[in-house]
Amino acid sequence: MKVIVTGGLGFIGSHTVVELWNSGFEPVIVDNLSNSNESVLSQLNELTGKQTTCYKIDCTEVDMLREIIREEKPEGIIHFAAHKAVGESVKEPLKYYGNNVNSTLVLINLMREIGIKNLIFSSSCTVYGEPDSIPVTEQNRRKKATSPYGNTKAICEDIIENSVHAYQCLRATSLRYFNPIGAHPSGLIGELPLGVPNNLVPYITQTAVGKRPKLTVFGNDYDTADGTCVRDFIHVVDLAQAHVAALNFLISSKSESLYEVFNIGTGSGNSVLELIQCFEEVNSVKLNYEFGSRREGDIEKIYGCADKARAILGWKSNKTLQEALADAYRWERRLLESN
Ligand code: UD1
DSSP, rough: OEEETTTSSSSHHHHHHHHHHTOOOOEEEEEOOOSSSSHHHHHHHHHSSSSEEEEETTTHHHHHHHHHHHHHSSSEEOOOOOOOOOHHHHHEEEEHHIIIIIIHHHHHHHHHHHHHEEEEEEGGGGOOSSSSSSSSTTTTTOOOSSHHHHHHHHHHHHHHHHHHHHHSSOOOEEEEEEEEEEEOTTTTTTOOOOSSSHHHHHHHHHTTTSSSSSSSEEOSSSSSTTSSEEEEEEEEHHHHHHHHHHHHHHHHHOSSSSSEEEEESSSSOEEEEHHHHHHHHHOOOOEEEEEEOOOOTTOOOOBBBBIIIIIIOOOOOOOHHHHHHHHHHHHHHHHHHHH
């Protein structure tokens, strides 16, 4: 069974391609290389022992995408392709709305037109904003997004939900990811941030190998046990496996049309400082860091309840924070050696 994976050369997309092959699917990548590297494809081929088909096109190119979908006849589509830098989205909102929303519209229109039923959408816990209660469940209300990036996730969720109900020919899930970290244990694929990383773990690994002089911890005066923010850090391989579980759920569903939202997290939180200490311990390194001021728009404390995914998808996270941080560091060292 073929599955189209948009953004399949990206961080979460590439790990999902591996897990799809491992589960007997044939992933077909569509990626415009805007925030990914062609070398990922050869790494994927080495890791899986398979030749993954990859179309280098943009998901807003409707005619080309139509041809690809008609040709490949996929059982479903997993839609990762999106811009994801929160800060950049504030400076260039039209880039974010233009790409993230348009690509989703193009895909849904083509799915209706061609008769492809199953869609998995990459959403984010950012839709919960600063939550009223934690762990957040899918019943927590969504809050107004603090960035255009976050807003594109909420808008795309709505577009998909409305389309499912109106046209009755789609089965879709939105997976709300918490904080994906780590890399494949093989050391062959991982995160490849362009320029200075915005996210915590790539910043840590780059500091640990000497690529950055120092990590700044954004704020230690939050109302948490050690004053630093709390997040639900999930290993990217666990997250990738959630997509396979969601796909199996959609494919085996008897309904003509359905829409479900799932939190994809570990169910518990760790503070930024705990994560740093764990990183130092598991990798036997000392990290150069200092405390700085808070970063605008940061949420104090969030972690998710993943019981719904466990009950309905039969999925739960298995890997530990230690494994994720060992894998992330292995990947960073490998990058250093290969450059
Ligand atoms: C952010 C986005 C989230 C998005 C995710 C993509 C928001 C509010 N959050 O999550 O929607 O899906 O990125 O990966 O839009 N930190 C430091 N120093 C650093 C970098 C980060 O202390 O150099 C801290 C941050 O203040 C935060 C924690 O580490 O408390 C995690 O930050 P980050 O990895 O950027 O993820 P989020 O902001 O949680």
